[in-house]
Amino acid sequence: MSIRIDRTPPRTVIVGGPPRSGTRFVTDALNRHPDVAIEGEPHAAALRETLAYIDRMDAEMAAVGAKYWQDSRADIFWAAVRGAQKQGLRRDRVKAGVEGFKLPRIEHQWSRIHGIVGPMTFVFCLRPFPEHWLSIWNRWPEQKIEDVAALFIQSIVHAGSMADCPEITLVSFGLPQMAANGASHLSGIGNALNLADVDGWAQSIDQHRRANAADKFTCAKRTTLTPEEQAFIDAHPNIAAAYDDHWRRVDAPYR
Template structure:
């Protein structure tokens, strides 16, 4: 058995969305809940390779009813460990692939297990097909385009046009996920946290996803905790320069994109 027994009945839960929009903050808030255990970020290239392996293995076993044994003309039916333990392998990958050392699992059963990884929503269709009717629940993190771009630029982001392309893709992907998954995906908007505080967190993280939460858990979640590394370091947000303002003025869909996301509409 690969899987820690405390995860036997755990349903998948992931924090996804755009970088620099509070994924770490949300994961830390979730981990205050005794029934939730989320690991840190998994590198995109690593997870992509892992998914390719899982997909190829799944196709091999599920597309064949029988497999050769060590005798040339003998076959046995496949009721192998793969069909019964494929979920264990994926959960074990989630535990083994994060950039940082995962926090140790608790000594009690966990109801929700996963990780926080920006842009991991790119794999949502794989997870839908892999888990079937007991598929993952997601918190999808976003913020306004200008603030997202400035925050990403502070850590050496790509040109504004490339960030804009990724931003549009995220808005559209969220709309697709919401249409397909319904209440299993919840939108977290960083700007709304500042006004809504812990009540907003209760709604986005727990109420919308039907994850029971006690008042005791909510009291230990601090909505004023810095949401990303720049905020933790006290780095003040800069203003847009003339070229950046001109770019946004020519791309008005970026200004309207957050409202589109609130309505789960593509842009």
């Protein structure tokens, strides 16, 4: 005899955005709420392989009409997220009403993931491009500014597409916006997730804490652009325009 225990399925939240834009800070902040259990960051390669496997199986199962596959694909996806973690997992997720994971640039895969997990809230982290570029260069000095700029704009375009999807609640997080508005900026995220005691949770977060350790940087930290980098940014006003347009689209409570 089997015993069936019914419980309300947890709501899904994914934290993404360009790297070095606050995804770890937001994840750590959300995990301080008792009703949230967000996994850390899975290895991107493992997630890509999992999505490719699900794509292949989608085609095979459609050919044979296997009805069970629709549920199995979500189980496989979440097993990959939890099994391919770079760091330890949240062990209390069984009690959580909100579950998910964080991965920079995962917004580039949003449509495929939405097709697997269904309705979700996506927290899109975004900072101005000059600061973003300097943080990228300090972590990965081999990166090229033109490549990073192209990915930055693509991330914003994908965020706009998510905002137009009726099954996705897009909420944005920005380090400058948090500096300007304090806890109310975090409260917007909590409200989007329907968390209890949002204001109390937001007030409990140390907004000056940075999640990533200094030993991750491979060279002396640089805080100003070179003349060549500034010339590149000046020659590509579409980068700043994309950033500004995104924040103009965001509802006022999240600014």
